[in-house]
Amino acid sequence: MNMVSNKKRIKNLLSFFHSTGMNDFNEKVMKVLLFGCGVFSILITVGIIISLFSEAIAFFARPEVNLFTFFTGTTWRPLSSNIVPENFGVRPLIRGTLMIAIMSGAIAIPLGLGSAIYLSEYASDRVRNIIKPLLEILAGIPTVVYGYFALSFITPLLKTVLEENLGIDVNFFNALSASIVVGVMIIPMVASISEDAMRAVPRSLREGAYALGATKFEVSTKIVVPAALSGIIAAFILGISRAIGETMAVSIAAGSTPRMTMNPLDSVQTMTSFIVQVSFGDAPSGSINGQSIFAVGATLFAMTFIMNIISQTFIKRFREAYD
Amino acid sequence: MENKSVILAPIYKDNLRNRKIIGKIFNILLLISVLAGLFMLTVLLVDIAIEGVPWLRPELFTNYHSRKPENAGMKSAIVGSFIVISLTGIISFPVGVGAAIYLEEYARKNRFTDFINLNINNLAGVPSIVYGMLGLVVFGRMFGLFSKDSWLVQTFSLPVQSGMVNGLVFNLFGIPWLEIHLPFGRSMLAGALTMSLLILPVVIIASRESIRAVPPSIREAGYAMGTTKWYVTRTLVLPIALPGILTGMILALSRAIGETAPLIIMGAFTYVPFLPNSIWDQFTAMPIQIYNWITLPQEDYRIHLAAAGIIVLLLFLFILNGIAVYLRNKFQVKW
Amino acid sequence: MEANILPSVKTQNEEIILSTKNASFFYHDKTAVKNVTLNIKKNKITSFIGPSGCGKSTLLRSFNRMNDLIPGASVEGDVYYKDQNLYKSSIDPVKIRQQVGMVFQKPNPFPKSIYENIAFGPKINQFQGNMDELVESCLMKAALWDEVKDKLNESAYALSGGQQQRLCIARALAVFPDVLLMDEPASALDPIATLRIEDLMNDLKEEYTIVVVTHNMQQASRVSDYTAFMSIDRDRIDERIGVLVEYDETIKIFTNPKNKETEDYITGRFG
Known part of the structure; x- marks a missing residue:
């Protein structure tokens, strides 16, 4: 007292x-x-x-558009003088967006995961302290620079390799070139989130596996990666979500042709590059074009929002497992 | 149970050699994936250097965009970027640090706080172009409240203009230099506000980490003297956390300086042949000027001038990052 | 070093399975353990006791080269498993660890099912026999079968601490080791779980050689046949270099220690 x-x-x-x-x-x-x-x-x-x-x-x-045809229609011709619901089908834009997201994911996911395993399990502290900041530079380079790189280097390279040597037509604006630079751009993101997840796996699990006579490869792939899986999945989803929202590189390199194509060497238009195209055209605020970018933007936001929420739950689940 | 030990004779293949070989191959694959990223980085930088270095001339800094590539520069874009980024820093710093202080020092651990955390993490993942659309509606147009036919203007018969300047212009408290434009339109202020919202999640997350790194013992020592939370935060926690906060802030700004899409959506101009006089002026920025050059058909713009512009932009980025790294190393306290 | 004497016990009828000759262990520039020479006998339980920081775990972990995993760790002198010099360059630590298994201080089951925990080792070694029977027999040997036989596919994390530790022992047995190294296997467990682990060690002695590090002197005296007492080199006390002070049959160490320091430690006067 x-x-x-x-x-x-x-x-x-x-x-x-x-x-x-x-x-x-x-x-x-x-x-x-x-x-x-x-x-x-x-x-x-x-x-x-x-x-x-x-x-x-x-x-x-507006009477000229229709919610149902917007999501089901396969023709996106909003700038045409013929304003009918049939010209406002957003699927070509979604197709173009997903095509680039999937192709860039196909580049960034294996390379990002490989980099993460290397940094977390194989690299010495010294090597890690050199490589990690270098990889982060990739994430810090403005996306307009990646667009330039795609147009001035990757596309001519594709033209030389595919068109001149193999006779495959390569459009000046094409989805593949954009996907390559977007893929490179999101490697650091996939790598750093995956690496964080792997480093959070307790040392004792690795030791337990080594003590059973496992090799480093087996410890990495059969113990560490599965134990960090929900964090790694979150990294993949966030990477793809980032690719979906990526704007400048795809506006510059992939072109502005909304079409339902599966050919990665064709010009396509993504949701983001359509928004940029209209914004540059200076559409008046009340016009149908001025409003159409918000319909597309809302669709884009909804897609990335859902993916972000999913990845958050994966990250949360992971944190709960090892905290 | 005796019979079990019979089955237990080690029926192992002698597979260690194969396992080792698989391990080696895997190791090589990992190295390739790391080097692939670094290789692309090198190619990118070399490509830009080759195309751009010969075009790094004084005109780039002293001239506006021109019809002749050899005369074209990015003076207004450099100045525009500089002012917009400075404004962005001034706006986002207090709000971001305030939010970080609230979440680290004041907020109780409850569902509302969890919700704020989830929300901040989500905002960090929202595409930058969406922030542009937010900025366009909220700052650029202000929901059309100041257009001629809006209910607000009609009800109060506000003297709105149309033409070069759209909407309402007045002087706050009648002071000449306190000019206010509503809506903010395509002004630098509108651009900076949009950028501030864009980097706010990053600023909050970085500031929180820095505040969290201040050991609890420091706070306890303060509270033991019978002082209030804000006093402890202001006099003990913030000074220690400040270098870390500034580092995070500068890194966030270096992200903002390269952002293009939000400013394009906001309606930043590609051709601005004058320097801004006030925050209400229209503007252009480095990445927009670069984008504009990339989209021009002539090779001198598309390849060379764009690359030279990129070099200037990257130089600014490296300077900002250098300052951040310097701050971090100089003031980093290990507990 | 007068203290590092070879055990005086007769060795004629007892096969030596692990031994060290003038082995010293280093982390970077720091000497962790200096000049240890001792022989560990087959199918016996040998315990390492001593104050914390005297290098008991370092010495234990050298027998299956787990120290290799710590950056900056190095060895001088020789460590033998049977007649192989473990630190010779031709020796693959992966192969050694399969023969010299290990159980850790904190139970560390993998975040997989109970079944998968046991099957992990056999699977990487491409076990050709019946996996179900192997899992069952390992769990039986580890005295865990009756408790888990109905939930083999449940997560190992659902088990209690003591059960998890026995699962880790069963997991180690599944790769057919000769030796089990145990690094304070009961220190994270309650007394009842500890007793079960000690009983289990006694049962396993029939088939395996067990080397156990323990802080608990009662445990050492209860379970082990031989005891090695390690301590800090008194001549260079600031450097905290671990040395082997005395190694003998457990009964002799605890009833009639030759060394004054051993006596002080087991009677609780220091440590």
């Missing part, structure tokens, strides 16, 4: 010097301000949803 009252007395004495009254006021004001900053992020999400969907709803409310 004595201890407590002593402590209290000292506390009172000290808080006298810190002018209690002013502090209490400051404390309350700051608490409100900081809380405001904390919840501001929620306002951003609400703002995104309201701004995208209010315009998208205005778009769908």
Whole structure:
């Protein structure tokens, strides 16, 4: 009891010097301000949803378009003078987007996972400290630079290899070239999230496997990767989601031809590159084109949002397993 | 159970040699995947250097875009990027750090806080082009509230203009230099606000890590003196966390300086033959100028001038990153 | 080093399976254990006791080259398994670990089913026999079968700490080792689970050689046939270099130690 009252007395004495009254006021004001900053992020999400969907709803409310044909139609010709629902089918844009996302995933997932296993299981600390920052440079290079690289280097290379030597037609704007640079761009993201997950796997599991006579390969692929699997899957999903939302490289390299093609050497248009195309055309805010980018943007947002939520649950599950 | 030991005789293949070979092959594959990324990085940088270095001329910094490639420069884009990024820093720093302080020091661990965390992680994954659309509606157009036929303008008969400047222009408190434009339109302020929202999740996450790294004993020492939370945060926690916060901030800005899509959606111009006078002026930025050159048909723009512009942009990026790394190394305290 | 004497016990009828000759162990520049020479006998339980930080685990982990996994670890002198010099360059640690198994301080089952935990070792070695029978017999040997036979496909993490440790023992048995190294196998367990592990060690002695590191002197005296007492080199106390002080039959170490330091330790005067 004595201890407590002593402590209290000292506390009172000290808080006298810190002018209690002013502090209490400051404390309350700051608490409100900081809380405001904390919840501001929620306002951003609400703002995104309201701004995208209010315009998208205005778009769908027009007699010239139709929600059903928007999602099922296979013709995207919004700039045509013939404004009919049949010209507002978003599937070619989704097709183009997914094509590039899948092809760039096919590049980034194996290379990113391989890099992650190397960095987490094989590389010495010294090598890791050199390679990791170098890989992160790849993630820090602006996407417009990747677009330039695709157009000025990858596409001519594809033309030389495929067109001149093998006689396969390569469009100047093509999905493959864009996919290659987008794939390279997301390697560091896939690698770093996967590596974090693998490094969170306890050492004791690796030792347990080594003690059974497992080789490094077996420990990496049969123990560490399965144990980190939900984190690795989250990395894959986030990588693909990033590829879906990638804008500049695909606008520059993949062209602006919305079409239902499966040929990676054709020009395609993605959701993002359509939005850029219209924004450059300076469509007036109330026009059908000005509104159509919000319908496409809302679709894009919904796709990436769902993927992000899924990857968050994978990451959460992973954290719970090893914390 | 005796019979079991009969089955237990080790029926193993002598497979160690094969397993070792598989391990070697795997090791090589891993090395290839690491080197593939680094190889692409090298090729990219070399390609840009080859195409761009011969075109790195003073005109690039002193001239505006021109019809003649040899005269074309990116003066307005450099200045535009510089101002927009500075504004972005000024806007996002207090909000981002405030949110980080709230989440690390004040927020209780409950479902609401979990929700904020989930939300921030999600925002970090929203494509930048979506932020552009948000900025366009909220800052650029302000939901059309200041257009001629909006209910707001009609009800209060606001004196809106149309033409070069759209919407409402007035001086706050009648002070001449406190000019306000509503909506923000295609101004630098609108661009900077949009960029601020874009980098906010990154700023919050980096600031939180830095604040979290301050050992609890420091706070306890402060509380033991009977001071308030804000006092402890301001005088003890923030000074220690500040270098880390600044590092994260600069890295976020270096991401913003290369962002193109949101500014294009916001309506940043590709051709701005003057330097801005105020935050209400229209602007262009380095990546937009580069994008513009890439899309021109002439090879001098598309290949050479674009590469030279990229080199300038990358130089700015490396300087920013260099400052961040310097800050981190200089002030990093190990506990 | 006067302290590092060879055990005085007679060795005529007892086969030596593990031994070290003037073995020293280093982490980077730091000497962890210096000049250890000892012989470990087949089908006996040998315990390593001593104060913490004296290198018991380091010495134990040298017998299946687990120290290799720690960056900067190195060895001087010789460590033998049967007649092979373990640290000779032609020796593959992977092969050694298959013959010299290990159980760790904290149970470390893989995040897989109980069945898959046991089957992991045999699978990588391309076991050709009947896997179900192998899993069953290993779990029986580890005295776990009756508790888990109905939930072989459930996660190993659902087991209690003591069960997990016995699962790890069963997992080690499944690759047919000769020797089991146990690094404080019961230190994370409650007393009842500890007793079960000790009983199990006694049963396993018939077929395996067991070397166990323990902090618990009662445990050493209860389970082991031989005891090695390790301590810090008193001449260079600041460097914390581990040395072998005395190695003998457990009964002699605990009733009639030759060394004053051993006596002080087992009577609880230091450590």
